[in-house]
Amino acid sequence: MKWFHTAAMSLSLLVISGCASITGNNDTKWLYPPMAVPLQAGLQQEVQIARLTQLLQRADLADDLRAEMFYKRGSYYDSVGLKDLARLDYDQSLSLNPEQPELFNLLGVYYTQVGEFDAAYDAFDSALELDPDNSYALRNRAVALYYGDRLHLAMEDITQHYEEDPSDPFRALWRYIIQSKQQPEQARAELLESYQHRDEQWGWLLVAISLNQVSEEQVFNAILQGTPDNTLLAQRLTEAYFYLAKRYQQEGDYAQALSLYKLVLSFNMFDYVEHRYALLELGRIYHTVREERKAEQQAAN
Template identity: 40%
Template sequence: MPMRRKGTFIGAMLLLGSMTGCASQSSLNQLPQSIVLAEPEQAEFRYEIELARISQMLQEDLTQTQRGELFYRRGALYDAVGLRTLARMDFTRALEYNPRLADAYNFLGIQYTQLQEFDYAYEAFDSAIELNPDHRYAYLNRGIAEYYDARMKISQEDLEYHLENEPSDPYRVIWLFLAENKINSEQAKKSLKENAEKIDKSEWGYQIIKLYAGELSTTEFLQRMTRNLGESETLAERLCEAYFYLGKYMQIQGNPLKAMNYFKLALMTNVYEFVEHRYASLELTRIRSSLLEQ
């Protein structure tokens, strides 16, 4: 299951000041004046064609294995366009026909994490790892589930293992920092700087690491977040990441209102397949619940 999809749409840059709608002035005051927005991503036409084709194929005479694979493929497409419930139904059907689909378990684990159904999430991730011990993302996703379930020590272990497999990936470094920061903030920042030494300085994710390490101000980060887009990277994808991690940064700084607004901006990109978009909604739910309890 790819964490990040490289699409083909070009986002249009807009200033927050040009927005109209329901946002309150008090909410807008929580954000800088020069916030950049992108045209939300639209579902690729080929996804719609593929969904129709698979649905038609499922009406044909198929083996158990073929039917399971088709339900999995359709579930992955539903997930890619944000139809989470339909995706979850198809992943469940896929496993009924072929219970050895590790990727289907991984997807279900992510969705149960988003629903905060952590026991089901762990069961799904454990199944994915049992079927494929080298699964590329199951350890990351289980570590994220443990992070949101406040099982920080276990989360740290899974995220450390995930980082060991690819120490040059800045996002693996960032998620490990987020978990370690809940345990010991000073040690987390020290580890962050050590792990950052293995990151290519030209990587966009390195700017997020510098922000968390205290080497970059939020103003500087906002100025840099649209620079040097990759050939297959869209503005919406870049902003989805930037605003999510700015939201997490604001949480660390003890500013939940600013964090909420950045998570909303991440959701506005419609980059459904990115891990940052998946958990921005969960972050909002948890902040609202926390504020209501105060």
């Protein structure tokens, strides 16, 4: 695929990406991982938060309008990483207008992030009761069930989600991640079959990362060549480092996975699911390593 061709990087591209490389005869070796400038809260976001805060102090607002304002302010809080303030606003909005499936979906993602899985399931169930065709809520419930170790139910949801659009590489990826917990060989075979029927969507490069079909150098070059600005670079690297970290985690290389998940968090892409779940993954790795070391000490004694 043309995405994977290796080419020399210009000086300006290297400065923008914040990476360094050495070039051999056949490939590029990276001394430092490609980076983007971490995104910061914009003036517009801060102004909107301040404006909505002022408007919400008015006593003459109708409940439906107040609910909408809480929802909007919560969305701005969420976009700058203030997830607890966002949750409070979402709760306020739902107390005024409980028929908001998109808000239940957002709350479900929040509860998944913080490991409150029963609350997450309830939120996603509410979202799907209000909107049975909400594909995002179905996918997010599958992910919550996966992290909550309810793998059979997770597979039911993610399979339904995948079958709605098999051409979507992210659907294929999450089906693979969930299925790998119980059927790693079958999961890889099915993802490889999907990959062989790929189109030009960006996400298939992430599938290639997961399948180890391309080198990391090729991946980095493809991202750098296809990202004209820092925001898009931050988005692409957030996704790439997350799925690369998942691969290393599955291989048992926890040190590499930890480093990559930390890179995912560094770009401040707060509204990306990869950013949302990277911190959760870090906690799971720390727990796994701690339990392994405890078992080794007990065996040694």
